[in-house]
Amino acid sequence: MLTCTTTVLLACAGFVLQDVIDVRNDLNDDLEALGSMIAANSNAALTFGDHKTALDVLSALRTRTSVFAGCIYNDRGLPFVAYFNGPPVALPARFPINADGFVQGDGRVELFRTIALDGKRVGYLYIASDLRELHTRMKEDAQFISIILLVCLIVAFVLSSKLQRSISEPIVELAAVAAQVSREKDFSVRVGHRNMGDSNEIGNLMAGFNNMLAEIEQRDRKLTVHQAALVTTVAERTSELTRANEELLIAKNAAEKTAAVNAQLARESALILNSATDGILGIGLDNRPAFANPSAVRMLRMRMEDFDGKTIHEAIHHSRADGTAFPEEDCANTITMRGGAPIGMVDDTFWRGDGTSFPVEYSSTPMLDETGDHIGAVVVFRDVTERRAIETLKSEFVSTVSHELRTPLTSIRGALGLLSSGLLGPVADKGQRMLEIAVANTDRLVRLINDILDIERIESGRVELTRSVVDAQAVVDQAREGLQSMADAEGIRIVAEPFAATLWGDSDRVIQMLTNLIGNAIKFSPANTTVTLSGSAGATEFTFCVADEGRGVPEDKLASIFQRFNQVDTSDSRAKGGSGLGLAICQSIVTAHGGRIWAEKNEPAGTRVQFTIPLARPSAVSVINSVPQDAVAERGVPSVLVVEDDIDLARVMTTSLQGLGLRTFHTASGCEALRLCEQQEPNLIVLDLGLPDVDGFAVVKSLRKRPALRHVPLLVYSALDLGSADQSRLRLGTTEFLTKSRCSPTDFEAHVIRLLGTVTTVKDSQNAA
Amino acid sequence: MPPKQILVIDDENDIQEVARLSMQLTENWTVLSANGGAAGALLALSSEPDAILLDVMMPGMDGPCTLRVLQQQGVTIPVIFLTAKVQPADRQTFMQLGVKGIISKPFDPLTLGRQIREMLAWQ
DSSP states (O other), X not given: OHHHHHHHHXXXXXXXXXXXXXXXXXXXXXXXXXXXXXXXXXXXXXXXXXXXXXXXXXXXXXGOTTEEEEEEEETTSOEEEEEESSSOOOOOSSOOTTOOEXXXXXXXXXXXXXXXETTEEEEEEEEEEESHHHHHHHHHHHHHHHHHHHHHHHHHHHHXXXXXXXXXXXXXXXXXXXXXXXXXXXXXXXXXXXXXXXXXXXXXXXXXXXXXXXXXXXHHHXXXXXXXXXXXXXXXXXXXXXXXXXXXXXXXXXXXXXXXXXXXXXXXXXXXXXXXXXXXXXXXXXXXXXXXXXXXXXXXXXOHHHHTTOOHHHHHOSBOTTSOXXXXXXXXXXXXXXXXXXXXXXXXXXXXXXXXXXXXXXXEEEEEOTTOOEEEEEEEEEEOHHHHHHHHHHHHHHHHHHHHHHXXXXXXXXHHHHHHHXXXXXXXXXXXXXXXHHHHHHHHHHHHHHHHXXXXXXXXXXXOOOOEEEEHHHHHHXXXXXXXXXXXXXXXXXXXXXXXXXXXXXXXXXXXXXXXXXXXXXXXXXXXXXXXXXEEEOSSEEEEEEEOOXXXXXXXXXXXXXXXXXXXXXXXXXXHXXXXXXXXXXHHHXXXXXXXXXXXXXXXXXXXXXXXXXXXXXXXXXXXXXXXXXXXXXXXXXXXXXXXXXXXXXXXXXXXXXXXTXXXXXXXXXXXXXXXXXXXXXXXXXXXXXXXXXOHHHHHHHHHTSXXXXXXXXXXXXSSXXXXXXXXXXXXXXXXXXXXXXXXXXXXXXXXXXXXXXXXXXXXHHHHO | OOOOEEEEEESXXXXXXXXXXXXXXXXXXXXXXXXXXXXXXXXXXXXXXXXXEEESOOSSSOHHHHHHHHHHTTOOOXXXXXXXXXXXXXXXXXXXXXXXXXXXXXXXXXXXXXXXHHHHTOO
């Protein structure tokens, strides 16, 4: 309102000022025009001094009410005629010369003007006018302005109050709503709908505000939902965390317990290691000892620091038993260190820190960590000085006793044999009978000694099982043949079923067992009975059965008859001429073969003794029967030279090798072996030591001299366990040793495959280089 | 065909005698005998028998030693070991020394000659 008023007043003041200026200018112009007109009309009268005319002219001033005085001066400036509208006023006494123009002031306007005639000044004119017109005009203007102002104000008030409703009100409402929203955080309120339809800015603003609120409300709702979800999630997570925490706590407790148990175990392990009487050495991948238990320290007379960075071989295995140097590359231990298979040595020598040595039995086993990585080896060793001495003593004793008994028995047996034969002359009947008894009992004594030796050897593991593929029918036939005369003499019938099986065993030993068992059956059966031989093949083993119809074995003795000198009736040993060791030997032989032996009651009478012998693997058998000879002549297939003078064994080995898809060459002669090697370098040599011409040692010695053959892998296949000195004399390329009696076909094949595997690897790396 | 001449080398006189009697009676061979390896080797070199029956375990020069001496002297007379050692490993070792056969003690006096004939492939 104030703004409006001020604006209007200012505008009016402008107008008034303009008006006043205009009025004044008009006044001046009027005066000027009046003056000019009077001057033009009065100049003649003035010239001629005609006062009357001049006065008439001057009286024209009447038309202007505002002019209150006029005067014409003569050329000397003295008043000529004067005019007054109203009371006379003082006139300028003398006309100021050269004062043409207006003089304003003191509520009046004065015109001074020169009156000229033909360019010659003839007098002067003075006109005085008041400002009444101006004031009147100003008064009118003031009234007008007041009216305008009043009207303006009224209009403005009306307009503003009108506009206020349509502009301010919504804004105020908007403000109030905004305040409410901010106060109550209630986004559901809306600005009134009254103005919503308006398409003006306010309407838009409202709509926008409402949209904003709606948006905020929606967001708020989503936020609430999210918040709720978040709260739920947080709660879930919290409970999960709590659970996890509890589990962790449990696990921690368990771990602590485990740690305690582990610590206990570690203590126990340490105790075990410390109290073990065997020496235990832990060896790292660098072949250097990383650990030695107290027994190892004591036996080797070396503390850990005494190893002084030496490899295990340099420290304790540097020389052979005879004191000659033992190169590390020949050492089987080293091979194990490099990731080979576990090895066991029963006859080797370790050297002490003080330079002395002792015989040792040891095993070296690769040490693997949890992930199966090779991290070293554990060597467990035992000083076998004492055991060696005892074994030697026992062996010597048995052999000495055996020899010492045999020598006199030889004389006795020979003398009695000659006597009883009648070659030395006739002997009386009774004497002859006595001689026969003496001969029989001498023979029995010899058998007893033989059996004692036999059983001692089998049980000490020194018996040599010469295993091969054995035809069951053949061994049965052979045993039966040897006993047929005895059976005939006793009036016993031997009935044998067909034996269609192939065994893996020592045929001589199997025949020995069968002979023993059939012999027993014959001995303990009455005349006119039958001894039945039968057999059945299982999955991996064959069961022989020898059944008699004799008096049988009491059930409580069925198990004990396999013990030494344990005959059912002690009088039997004398009556039947047995040593009492036959079944014990059978048991030893069967056990050495990995089989079992047992006795049971035979129905209706007698005893059945059964034993098992492993079956030969089907592949070996089928190869023998089916592989054509020329099928092995392919090129590019690894070739194996088999040097073995036992033809049967050689046949088993070659068929086994051919079964592996290998080419094989066989010779029984060492010289021939060398010749074959020179003709064509084999990928592997399988070498027996006892050969008819030159032995295995000589063959290896000759092969070592030939550069091309120096690195051929070698599998030494010997009847006896070899000492380390012998082993080192036999090394060629990668060399492994097999003892015939302890080797199954699977072992043999495994060694062959491993050795051929090393060849392939070596050749590959050479090619790569 | 003249009768075969056999040399028995053993440190036991009883055994020498039994063996000699056995072969004389069953085969009608001439049998020389020597007590111990050294005497046996000398007798073998001087008498050149058709075969030598040699005991293995003897004090002094044992069977293998006597055999080696004979082989070093270029003697090619077939040698058969007569031994109380019966282990197969021993047999194998002995056969590698170059003997023609091994007869274990005690022997049957009635079949001794036949065993020798079979080993040496005599009729």
